[in-house]
Amino acid sequence: MAKKTSRQYVCKACGAVHAKWAGQCDACQEWNTLEEMAVEPLAASSATVRAGKGRRVQLHGLGGKVELPPRTGTGIAELDRVLGGGLVPASVVLVGGDPGIGKSTLLLQAASRLAGKGERVLYISGEEAVDQIRLRAIRLGVAQTSLDLAASINVADIVATLEAEPDVKVVVIDSIQTMWLETVESAPGTVSQVRACAFELIRAAKRRGFSLILVGHVTKEGALAGPRVLEHMVDAVMYFEGDRGHQFRILRAAKNRYGATDEIGVFAMTDRGLEEVSNPSALFLAERRGNIAGSAVFAGLEGTRPVLLEVQVLLAPKGGDGAPRRAVVGWDSGRLAMLLAVLETRCGLKLSGMDVYLNVAGGLKVVEPAADLAVAAALVSAASGVPTSPGEVYFGEVGLSGEVRQVAQADARLKEAAKLGFTQAVLPRRIARGSARSRPPEGMSLRELGHISDLVGPDVEAE
Numbered sequence: 032m033a034k035k036t037s038r039q040y041v042c043k044a045c046g047a048v049h050a051k052w053a054g055q056c057d058a059c060q061e062w063n064t065l066e067e068m069a070v071e072p073l074a075a076s077s078a079t080v081r082a083g084k085g086r087r088v089q090l091h092g093l094g095g096k097v098e099l100p101p102r103t104g105t106g107i108a109e110l111d112r113v114l115g116g117g118l119v120p121a122s123v124v125l126v127g128g129d130p131g132i133g134k135s136t137l138l139l140q141a142a143s144r145l146a147g148k149g150e151r152v153l154y155i156s157g158e159e160a161v162d163q164i165r166l167r168a169i170r171l172g173v174a175q176t177s178l179d180l181a182a183s184i185n186v187a188d189i190v191a192t193l194e195a196e197p198d199v200k201v202v203v204i205d206s207i208q209t210m211w212l213e214t215v216e217s218a219p220g221t222v223s224q225v226r227a228c229a230f231e232l233i234r235a236a237k238r239r240g241f242s243l244i245l246v247g248h249v250t251k252e253g254a255l256a257g258p259r260v261l262e263h264m265v266d267a268v269m270y271f272e273g274d275r276g277h278q279f280r281i282l283r284a285a286k287n288r289y290g291a292t293d294e295i296g297v298f299a300m301t302d303r304g305l306e307e308v309s310n311p312s313a314l315f316l317a318e319r320r321g322n323i324a325g326s327a328v329f330a331g332l333e334g335t336r337p338v339l340l341e342v343q344v345l346l347a348p349k350g351g352d353g354a355p356r357r358a359v360v361g362w363d364s365g366r367l368a369m370l371l372a373v374l375e376t377r378c379g380l381k382l383s384g385m386d387v388y389l390n391v392a393g394g395l396k397v398v399e400p401a402a403d404l405a406v407a408a409a410l411v412s413a414a415s416g417v418p419t420s421p422g423e424v425y426f427g428e429v430g431l432s433g434e435v436r437q438v439a440q441a442d443a444r445l446k447e448a449a450k451l452g453f454t455q456a457v458l459p460r461r462i463a464r465g466s467a468r469s470r471p472p473e474g475m476s477l478r479e480l481g482h483i484s485d486l487v488g489p490d491v492e493a494e
Contacts, residue, residue: 038067038068039067039068040052040053040065040066040067040068041065041066041068041222041223042056042058042059042061042064042065042066042222043064043065043066043222044056044059044061044064045058045059045061045064046222046260047059049065052065052067053065066217066221066222066223067217068217068221068222068223100119100120100122100289101119101120102114102115102116102117102118102119103117103118103119103120103145103150103200103201103242104116104117104118105117105118105141105144105145106141106144106145106147106148107137107140107141107144107307108307108309109282109296109297109298109307109308109309110137110141110282110296112294112295112296112336113269113282113283113284113287113290113294113295113296114267114269114284114287114289114290115287115289115290115291115294116289116290118201118242118244119242119266119289120200120240120241120242121236121237121239121240121241121242122236122242122243122266122267122288122289123232123233123236123242123243123244123245123264123265123266123267124242124243124244124245124265124266124267124268124269125207125245125247125261125262125265125267125268125269126138126244126245126246126247126269126270126271127246127247127248127249127268127269127270127271128249128270128271128272129249129271129275130248131275132271132272132273132275132280133271133273133280133298133300133305134205134246134271135156135159135167135205135246136167136171136300136304136305137271137282137298137305138154138203138205138244138246139154139164139167139168139171139173139203140171140173140304140305142154142178142201142203143168143171143173143176143178144173144176145200145201146176146177146178146179147173147176147177150200150201151179151196151198151199151200151201152178152179152199152200152201152202152203153179153180153181153192153193153196153199153201153202153203154178154179154180154181154203154205155180155181155182155183155189155202155203155204155205156180156181156182156205157182157183157184157204157205157206157209157210157219158205158206158209159182159205160182161180161181161182164180164182165180170302170303170304171303171304172303172304184209184210184211184219185211185212185213186210186211186212186227186228186231186232187212187213187231189204189210189232190231190232190235193235193239193241194235194239197239199239199241200241200242201241201242201243201244202236202241202242202243202244203244203246204232204243204244204245204246205246206245206246206247206248207225207228207229207232207245207246207247207261208220208225208247208248210224210225210228210229210232211224211228212224212227212228212231214227215227225261226260226261226264229245229261229264229265230264232245233264233265245265247261249270262285262286265286266286266287266288266289267284267286267287267288267289267290268284268285268286268287269282269283269284269285270282270283270285272394272396273300273394274394277393277394278299278300278301279297279298279299279300279308279314279315279393279394279395280297280298280299280300280305281295281296281297281298281394281395281396282295282296282297282298283295283296284334291334291335293333293334294333294334294335294336295333295334295336295338297311297314299314311336311338311393311395312337312338312339312340312447312451313451314393315338315339315340315341315392315393315395316328316339316340316341316451318392319341319392321418321421322418322421323418324412324413324415324416324417324418325343325344325345325346325409325410325412325413326341326342326343326344326409326412326418326419327341327342327405327406327408327409327412327419327423327425328340328341328342328405328419328423328424328425328448328453329341329342329397329401329402329405329406329424329425329426330405330424330425330426330444330445330447330448330456331397331399331401331402331426331444332399332401332439332440332443332444333395335443337440337443337444337446337447338395338447339424339447339448339451339453340391340392340393340395340397341391341392341393342362342389342390342391342392342402342405342406342408342409343389343390343391343392343409344387344388344389344390344406344409344410344412344413345387345388345413346382346385346386346387346388346410346413346414347385347386347388348384348385348386349384349385349386350386355383355384355385355386355387356386356387356388357371357386357387357389358386358387358388358389359389359390360389360390360391361389361390361391361394361395361396361397362389362391362396362397362402362406363398366400366403366406367387367389367406369431370403370406370407370410370429371383371387371410373429373430373431373433373483374407374410374411374483374487377432377433377482377483377484378433378483378484378486378487379487380410380411380414380487382410382414387410389406389409399438400428400429400438401426401427401428401438401439402426403427403428403429404425404426404427404428404429404435404457404458404459404480404483404486405424405425405426407429407483407486408425408457408486411486411487420455422452422453422454422455423453423454423455423456423457424444424448424453424455424456424457425456425457425458426438426441426444426456426457426458427457427458427459427480428459429483433482433483433484434481434482434483435459435460435480435481435482435483436459437459437461437462438459441458441461444456445458445471445472445475445477446472448472448475449471449472449473449474449475453475454474454475454476455475455476455477455478456471456475456476456477456478457478457480457486458477458478458479458480459479459480459481460479460480460481461479
């Protein structure tokens with residue numbers, strides 16, 4: 032009988048397990064992502080399973096009365112929005128983001144507000160000493176709350192402390208990559224340590240019934256460091272996005288077992304910490320200048336919240352003999368290339384000899400295809416030199432044949448635009464489906480388009 036392997040290699044990008052080391056992961060095709068992990072022998076457990084010594088699992092019908100889980104508000108409305116209404120007891124939330132983006136600041140503010148409401152909250156840091164956390168709390172103005180602090184990386188000690196504190200309601204671990212379990216033969220931050228430490232902490236949270244918040248670092252590609260299995264172990268995954276040189280921060284839910292997965296929370300970074308932005312549309316458009324060619328306002332939708340953003344486009348003559356440059360910030364570069372091809376092929380707009388620079392002002396990343404029409408309007412405006420109307424918003428998806436397709440929640444987008452003073456909306460031609468079309472908000476006129484060529488007027492030169 033062959034001797035069983037006591038080592039295996041796990042991909043830190045996707046979590047795939049390999050019997051031997053290789054330069055490239057066969058599952059996700061990433062290079063240099065395999066890390067060695069010790070494997071405990073499974074002979075005893077396998078024999079138990081083969082012997083049929085397990086207990087029968089009780090089966091239940093799908094129908095039945097289900098009560099919504101109770102929630103604890105954090106005191107930060109934007110954070111509660113992304114969580115789905117607040118923290119659920121015995122739930123585990125993973126918060127990821129770039130270094131210095133504000134993860135620790137946000138969670139320290141939330142933990143302090145929870146403690147101020149009478150909840151027993153424990154903030155455990157593996158990166159900072161207790162005095163460092165106190166200095167940050169003084170800067171944030173939350174030093175007077177009854178928040179319990181600890182500095183430790185030993186998971187066994189942390190679990191023993193949690194077992195001795197039965198009245199703890201919320202626990203923050205900052206961060207999971209610094210935690211260490213002495214039974215695992217590897218350094219903190221490796222795949223095996225992250226997985227084992229997270230498992231022990233999650234098991235303690237489920238057993239004791241407290242809400243657990245884990246802080247996670249991200250890789251240079253923007254994904255959570257460690258195996259992807261860590262995302263499957265938790266109940267909610269949230270990403271904290273934004274440019275460190277920009278004041279806006281976006282908290283976005285990527286997974287949520289107790290709420291929606293497409294909600295966002297908007298914050299502004301100040302010298303007193305993170306402040307909530309209850310009306311992000313007004314803030315994103317606050318510095319917008321009218322009568323500038325290459326600008327269009329997009330009426331977007333983030334979860335259930337309509338958000339108005341400015342799309343900016345700059346065209347410049349191509350320099351040198353190489354291919355024209357396509358620089359994109361806040362949007363999909365592949366979608367921009369598709370839209371340029373549609374404008375050139377279907378509308379006769381020649382942009383192949385121009386460098387194209389596109390920016391979504393405010394630092395928000397737009398992922399929905401409804402931004403196609405706003406980007407097309409900004410491109411046409413930049414090519415013609417004619418500014419779009421300052422009281423006009425755009426939304427609609429553009430197909431490869433140039434048709435403008437309908438998008439979801441048009442009424443919510445129109446109401447948000449009317450609330451901010453916009454008087455006209457350019458949108459896809461609406462087709463009633465079984466009922467009369469809804470009316471636009473009072474004081475707003477609609478310009479419905481069936482094809483993207485309707486945006487290209489006589490002022491645009493088609494070579």
